[in-house]
Amino acid sequence: MTEVTLQGLNKIFQGRDTVHAVQDLDLTITSGQITALLGPSGCGKTTTLKMIAGLLHPTSGDIRFDERSVMRIPPEKRGAAMVFQNYLLFPYMSVGENVGFGLRMRHVDKLITDKKVADILELVKLPGMQDRRPKQLSGGQQQRVALARALVIEPEVLLLDEPLSNLDAHLRDEMRELILSIQRQLAITTVFVTHDQEEAVVLADTIALMFEGKLTQFDQPNAFYERPVNVRTARFFGGVNFVAGEKRGAVVETALGLFDVNPDHFADGPAVITIRPENLRLGESGKNSIQARIRGHVYVGTHARFKVEAGDQLLEVVTDAASVQQFHDGETVQLGFPRHHIWLVEPEEA
Ligand SMILES: Nc1ncnc2c1ncn2[C@@H]1O[C@H](COP(=O)(O)OP(=O)(O)OP(=O)(O)O)[C@@H](O)[C@H]1O
Ligand SMILES: [Mg+2]
Known part of the structure; x- marks a missing residue:
């Protein structure tokens, strides 16, 4: 189990307009729990997640997995797996090939890969779906394939970027429960991005609420109802x-x-x-x-x-x-x- 620490993290996008997307972020993401990164559109959630994954380099600050700084460790060696909002499945690969991709990249033996892919498809409730193509699946099934692809490499840290936002209400409830039960079973340190406060409350052990790149409150779900830090936080929870x-x-x-x-x-x-x-x-x-x-x-x-x-x-x-x-x-x-x-x-x- 891995604790993730963000320390004085900043991301500034330089361009025609300079955007200070993440500002002096200090956060400790507890080992084995689900932490929600919550906030309105544009507040810096995806940027934060990508920095943890190693897909974006911070302008300043430090990211540690337990005691070890991962700032110089490339994404594929960090032990973090990210599931993107729009799935990003490889359309020309079968479900089995999609899910096994990370293992093949790591030169895992074919028989072991096949076994792990089968097991993980079972876990996300898509048993025997190896030979389908992504376009032959529903949105909810594609999302589960994306989740399986992240889980199969047995990451220390699972990063989920609004994994439920493309699903209809019924599927969203089902996926929520699936994510919760898998997370409890595997006890992976999980960061879950959402702009939906109800989703954060249902899923997360701890919520980090961000506005405009800054952390506003970091607390247990009930605290946002009972002890909001300011009017804006109280309004956001409604x-x-x-x-x-x-x-x-x-x-x-x-x-x-x-x-x-x-x-x-x-x-x-x-x-x-x-x-x-x-x-x-x-x-x-x-x-x-x-x-x-x-x-x-x-x-x-x-x-x-x-x-x-x-x-x-x-x-x-x-x-x-x-x-x-x-x-x-x-x-x-x-x-x-x-x-x-x-x-x-x-x-x-x-
Ligand atoms: N590559 C980039 N270049 C310039 N600005 C960027 C880049 N990526 C993100 N931004 C800006 O940084 C800010 C934070 O973006 P980010 O994608 O992290 O927001 P978010 O909280 O994930 O929003 P959403 O809920 O809409 O996905 C936004 O103002 C965005 O326009
Ligand atoms: Mg985003």
Whole structure:
């Protein structure tokens, strides 16, 4: 098992426009786990992955596999295998030849190659497909061939660049489960690139969120919901209520009223209250409650989603399904902000 360390990694593309695609990236990718590189289009995910694979040379910084710097080691000797978003299968080779390619390049004996190819096709649930051509396969099957081709060389590090984005929703779920089960079975250190936060949450042990070439938060999936580092991160994960204010000690003053907060972990001054819709309490009065008016609701079977107006703000509240009997559109209600569910973040820079 291999731990991958990125240290002070930079990539600057020189050209007509200079692009600083990856900026001072420090990251430790835990051995044997799945780390997701998450962020919007153009934030530097593929560039980072290619540097780990050795397909792009960093402008500065260091990449280590365990203790050893791999900066001078060519891609085919690094022990990393990358699966590209668009599969890049060789169209004129059969599935078996595609999957066995890396072994042939390494001059592995033909009988051993055939056995390994058969085993790995079994693992990705394409048993006996050796003689097909890529164009005779569905998109999902081609993606599994690409995965098999990467796995067959028994890489120390598996690099997956949006491997599911070309698949329809049903196939995506299947592939997700397949990737998870193979990764758990083989315990390969895996870096998984995606711009889909839900996919990152489902698949990853740890998520590295990037914006514009910079690492914004590196944490376990739940932390992005419960403890986002700033407004932008909270927005990226979606469905959060924001109330801007000014923190003084254990209180935040806002246009909606005063809220008691945990005074630790955040300095006095401008602060934004974040609270998830499922943590707001409809009909709860007392401390940390404000007056609000129900503007509408949808019933979703297992729960209900209310739009609630407070001051000049619309807040979203998720309740249990039974609440639709109790609360009605247009009604004025008390809305509770439980202190322990309030998380403060810095206001967005202008
Ligand atoms: N070869 C290159 N020459 C110049 N600029 C490049 C090159 N490759 C990438 N870039 C730029 O670097 C930035 C990061 O690109 P990268 O491909 O890493 O983004 P990404 O996060 O993978 O995006 P996506 O989700 O769209 O795949 C972008 O602004 C991109 O235009
Ligand atoms: Mg990309």
